[in-house]
Amino acid sequence: MLESREVTKNYGSKMAVSGVSLKLEPGLVYAMLGPNGSGKTTWMKMAAGLVKPSMGEMLYQGTPVGKESKKEIAYMSTEPYFYNWMSVADVGKYYQDFFEDFSMERYQQMLDRMELTEDMKAKKLSSGMMAKLKIAVTMARSAKIYLLDEPLNGIDLLARDQIMTSILEAVDKDVTLVVSSHLVDELERVVDAAIFMKEGQLVEQCMVEDLRMNRNKSVVDLYREIYGHGGEAQC
């Protein structure tokens, strides 16, 4: 569905992503893991068509990502992107104007799940509530691929499980979901596959079930192996 072929991104002399090749399949939930600065955001931005690869190709259904794929790939950035004057209702209208696949009904359902109301003002939201709003407005699109960059940041422990459940319930069976996070153990419970990034490179991509059944390891174990000792772990 989405293929990253030897994708590299340089910012001046800094190589943010280096020769990353991977394929994402429909219907799977992926965790994109890696320490700060490992290239997760840059890769997601290229997959979303917001940043152009310096080398290599990012393909969506066999065609380079661009104007057309943007209609089917929803990206939730870590950066805040609402104006202070907006209410939660305004945020929905703003998105509706931008995206044909935005559903006001889905938005309202997500707001209910996130315990947000339409009259709330963006500038008065706590960072956790803002994180929930970003998730609600992104998941209100009927996209084929959702790329969520650090969706659980700023959200308290008890709400995180409930929010991941709401995200998973909001998507259809054939949809691909990629979630980047530092909260590895929490993601492990809900993802089908894990992608490990390190210093811009793909270290491993594996199915969580294979890891458990064939190597008797959890994603957390593998994470520790890869990043804890600079090891060469394999899935």
Ligand SMILES: Nc1ncnc2c1ncn2[C@@H]1O[C@H](COP(=O)(O)OP(=O)(O)OP(=O)(O)O)[C@@H](O)[C@H]1O
């Ligand atoms: N616009 C930019 N200009 C210059 N360097 C950049 C830019 N964006 C990212 N980088 C650098 O590229 C590298 C990868 O950054 P990126 O944000 O993709 O990592 P990340 O894995 O998402 O990190 P984090 O977990 O901290 O969000 C970092 O060294 C970062 O400083």
